[in-house]
Amino acid sequence: AQRVTQPEKLLSVFKGAPVELKCNYSYSGSPELFWYVQYSRQRLQLLLRHISRESIKGFTADLNKGETSFHLKKPFAQEEDSAMYYCALGAGSYQLTFGKGTKLSVIP
Amino acid sequence: ETGVTQSPTHLIKTRGQQVTLRCSSQSGHNTVSWYQQALGQGPQFIFQYYREEENGRGNFPPRFSGLQFPNYSSELNVNALELDDSALYLCASSPGGERRGYTFGSGTRLTVV
Numbered sequence: 001a002q003r004v005t006q007p008e009k010l011l012s013v014f015k016g017a018p019v020e021l022k023c024n025y026s027y028s029g030s031p032e033l034f035w036y037v038q039y040s041r042q043r044l045q046l047l048l049r050h051i052s053r054e055s056i057k058g059f060t061a062d063l064n065k066g067e068t069s070f071h072l073k074k075p076f077a078q079e080e081d082s083a084m085y086y087c088a089l090g091a092g093s094y095q096l097t098f099g100k101g102t103k104l105s106v107i108p
Numbered sequence: 109e110t111g112v113t114q115s116p117t118h119l120i121k122t123r124g125q126q127v128t129l130r131c132s133s134q135s136g137h138n139t140v141s142w143y144q145q146a147l148g149q150g151p152q153f154i155f156q157y158y159r160e161e162e163n164g165r166g167n168f169p170p171r172f173s174g175l176q177f178p179n180y181s182s183e184l185n186v187n188a189l190e191l192d193d194s195a196l197y198l199c200a201s202s203p204g205g206e207r208r209g210y211t212f213g214s215g216t217r218l219t220v221v
Contacts, residue, residue: 043112043212043213044212094139095141095156095164095166096151096153096210097153098143100148100149101150
């Protein structure tokens, strides 16, 4: 069975500080990992995916198959980064398995 | 380019009733997926429709059913509503069954009393 764990419900950081949102997954096959973000009063939207190896809005995430992790990182947090972040696993069929989410609060 | 639209935005139903939620997919997208998001939880996959056929289903009972129409819009039907069905229901469309291209709607907030 697939499982995604985001251990932190809430993460508060000061503006300019580094951010790391943790995500661990459980899946025996070859996974696809995604990060989705939901800003206040907006819909869920894709932030980045591991196969693209891209940096969006300064965020990066590296898939570590040994540690089964896909942590989201940003070197310098900005106030507009405050949002709900969901890690998601794509495995087998087309659906995504989401974690419970981490609320990031950036303190001015 | 229009996005994914869902209707209604909110509704309240009584336990035991039936409900239909609607979703219009983004232009050019032929696949629609439905997710249930309970309070404080991440979205949970219900099922997916591709070319009017269900081609994937999560761990939901048969009283959750759906339809996809020739224009790729979709309905989610829930029979015999239970209190635990209270949640935000999200629709996501994508091109060619490709989950990487998911576009989510704003959701329908269902409250069962």
